Each structure stands twice: as C-alpha cells, then as structure tokens.
Amino acid sequence: xxxxxxxxxxxxxxxxxxxxxxxxxxxxxxxxxxxxxxxxxxxxxxxxxxxxxxxxxxxxxxxxxxxxxxxxxxxxxxxxxxxxxxxxxxxxxxxxxxxxxxxxxxxxxxxxxxxxxxxxxx
Amino acid sequence: xxxxxxxxxxxxxxxxxxxxxxxxxxxxxxxxxxxxxxxxxxxxxxxxxxxxxxxxxxxxxxxxxxxxxxxxxxxxxxxxxxxxxxxxxxxxxxxxxxxxxxxxxxxxxxxxx
Numbered sequence: 001x002x003x004x005x006x007x008x009x010x011x012x013x014x015x016x017x018x019x020x021x022x023x024x025x026x027x028x029x030x031x032x033x034x035x036x037x038x039x040x041x042x043x044x045x046x047x048x049x050x051x052x053x054x055x056x057x058x059x060x061x062x063x064x065x066x067x068x069x070x071x072x073x074x075x076x077x078x079x080x081x082x083x084x085x086x087x088x089x090x091x092x093x094x095x096x097x098x099x100x101x102x103x104x105x106x107x108x109x110x111x112x113x114x115x116x117x118x119x120x121x122x
Numbered sequence: 123x124x125x126x127x128x129x130x131x132x133x134x135x136x137x138x139x140x141x142x143x144x145x146x147x148x149x150x151x152x153x154x155x156x157x158x159x160x161x162x163x164x165x166x167x168x169x170x171x172x173x174x175x176x177x178x179x180x181x182x183x184x185x186x187x188x189x190x191x192x193x194x195x196x197x198x199x200x201x202x203x204x205x206x207x208x209x210x211x212x213x214x215x216x217x218x219x220x221x222x223x224x225x226x227x228x229x230x231x232x233x234x235x
Contacts, residue, residue, distance in 0.1 A: 047217075051223075062222075096172075098171075105156060105160075106153070106177065106219050108219070112171035112172060112173070114170075
C-alpha cells in the first residue's frame with residue numbers, strides 16, 4: 001500500500017517561499033497512470049487543489065495560484081515537491097500531498113499524506 | 123472553474139438513521155465518451171486527511187462499507203449513509219475531476235443527534 005509523507009518548515013515568513021516535499025513509499029513514483037498532487041486546507045475550512053505533476057514533468061496548476069507555484073519530481077528519491085512564492089497569511093493551511101490515479105478518463109485522489117501545517121507569520 | 127455547492131452545511135442524524143448530502147455542480151461533469159460522471163465523495167474525520175469513498179458518482183472505493191452510496195448525474199448528486207454509525211461522524215466533500223482545476227464542495231458536517 002503506497003504511503004505519502006509531507007515534510008518541510010512549519011513556519012514561513014511573509015513574502016518568502018514555502019517549500020514542501022512529499023516522500024512516497026510502498027510504490028514507485030515513476031509508475032505510469034499517476035499524477036502527484038498538492039491540496040491545502042486552511043483551518044476549519046474546505047479543500048483547495050493546488051496542482052499536480054507527473055513524472056514526465058508535465059504539470060497542471062490551479063490558475064488562482066499558478067503565478068506563484070512550482071512543482072518538481074525527484075524520481076531518484078521517490079519524492080515530489082511544492083514551492084509557493086510570495087506567501088502571505090492567506091497561505092496558512094494544512095498542506096496535503098496525494099496520489100491521483102487515472103481511471104477511464106477520470107482521476108481519483110486515492111491516497112493522501114497526513115498533512116503538514118504551514119503557518120505564515122513574521 | 124466548476125463551482126461545487128453542497129447542502130446542507132451540517133446535519134445531525136440519530137444512530138441507525140439515514141443521512142443524505144446533496145452536491146450540485148455549476149456545469150455538467152458527465153463525460154459523454156464513457157457516460158461516467160467525474161464526481162467523487164470524500165470523508166474527512168477530525169485530524170485526518172480526506173478518504174476517497176465514492177467515484178464516478180456511484181462506485182464505492184474498495185473497502186468502503188455498503189451503507190455508503192452515491193447517486194445522480196450531470197449536475198446533481200447525492201451521498202447517502204443508509205444507517206449512520208458513530209464512526210461516520212466526519213465532514214463529507216464532493217469533488218469534480220472533470221475540468222482542471224479540480225474543485226471541492228464546501229463540505230457537510232455530519233454529527234450524531
């Protein structure tokens with residue numbers, strides 16, 4: 001059973017860049033038919049899909065965040081990463097990484113990490 | 123973006139009773155090529171990540187109890203818990219995977235009456 005684990009600083013200063021890594025275990029990140037995604041959830045609020053990457057490097061980003069988001073994959077470490085630049089307090093949230101599986105033209109967020117809280121504050 | 127709207131925002135149901143959650147999308151999420159709806163339901167217990175319950179609007183994920191069922195097509199969908207159990211206390215989200223960006227409903231909190 002694949003497992004995902006987020007890691008990175010829990011506190012980021014305003015205007016700086018948030019950087020998170022998701023480590024995948026129990027399966028290869030290079031497997032086909034998967035995308036690797038980031039989703040966030042402010043405290044007490046709903047879910048926002050940030051974007052996804054496949055191991056070939058193709059990305060899809062939420063247009064609302066696209067100008068500030070960069071995702072990458074490191075297949076040698078079985079990891080993928082998120083960078084969000086110019087953060088403000090509005091970016092404070094629990095950040096989840098997840099695996100999207102493609103099934104008959106649909107994609108399912110079938111496996112999630114536990115999430116990591118990132119607070120933006122000086 | 124496709125806007126997903128759930129109703130109600132919260133509901134309290136007695137143990138063993140039925141819980142029904144509605145979800146409406148701002149445009150159809152029916153994929154005409156395979157006649158499947160790109161609509162999923164997730165359960166999020168307190169302090170936990172979301173868990174996939176149902177996809178294609180009505181297909182249960184492996185291991186999900188059969189008291190959970192999904193229905194609907196096009197723009198209107200329903201998640202039903204036929205007999206509420208204590209472990210079903212959670213927030214439930216619908217999500218469309220029809221057009222990027224994927225979007226979620228605001229969530230429906232289910233509690234025990």
